[in-house]
Amino acid sequence: MDFYMKLPRSKKEFALFMAVISVISVNIIAPLITCFEVGFRMDVWAQAIRIMPLIWITVIALVLMTYKPASWLTSKIVAREDSFSAHMLANILCSVFLMSIFLTVIGTWIGSRQVSMEPISSFFYKWPRNFAISFAVEALIAQPLARLVMVKLHQIKDGRLDMESF
Numbered sequence: 001m002d003f004y005m006k007l008p009r010s011k012k013e014f015a016l017f018m019a020v021i022s023v024i025s026v027n028i029i030a031p032l033i034t035c036f037e038v039g040f041r042m043d044v045w046a047q048a049i050r051i052m053p054l055i056w057i058t059v060i061a062l063v064l065m066t067y068k069p070a071s072w073l074t075s076k077i078v079a080r081e082d083s084f085s086a087h088m089l090a091n092i093l094c095s096v097f098l099m100s101i102f103l104t105v106i107g108t109w110i111g112s113r114q115v116s117m118e119p120i121s122s123f124f125y126k127w128p129r130n131f132a133i134s135f136a137v138e139a140l141i142a143q144p145l146a147r148l149v150m151v152k153l154h155q156i157k158d159g160r161l162d163m164e165s166f
Contacts, residue, residue, distance in 0.1 A: 020146040070094040
């Protein structure tokens with residue numbers, strides 16, 4: 001029942017689900033990583049806010065590119081009969097693993113507004129921190145909120161939630 005209620009059932013719902021997750025993630029992860037890189041100051045945060053639209057577009061593209069590989073990796077980790085939570089945690093782990101690899105390099109290029117070897121040469125220093133931040137935000141904030149949105153949407157669509165409870 002969790003798979004049916006907490007995950008998108010159509011392309012429109014998938015777009016909403018992805019929008020919720022990506023907006024929350026980009027608004028938390030990008031400024032946090034930027035501040036860890038150059039310091040926790042208001043001007044650094046403001047600079048991170050200015051580049052977030054481009055980061056958001058990049059995140060959407062990478063989600064679409066890594067969706068199938070992450071699903072394949074997830075299927076190798078969990079069995080079909082495992083719980084919903086096990087499937088979701090493994091999927092978040094696989095998605096964040098793949099996305100953080102790309103965004104550790106591409107995000108630095110976008111943020112610094114130049115393509116250089118620096119993010120590649122410092123990859124193994126920066127990636128574990130970026131992965132940990134991204135995994136925590138996805139597992140504890142973005143994905144649970146997006147699944148809550150799906151549950152409420154499905155309850156309304158299925159007629160199980162009267163509009164007065166909003």
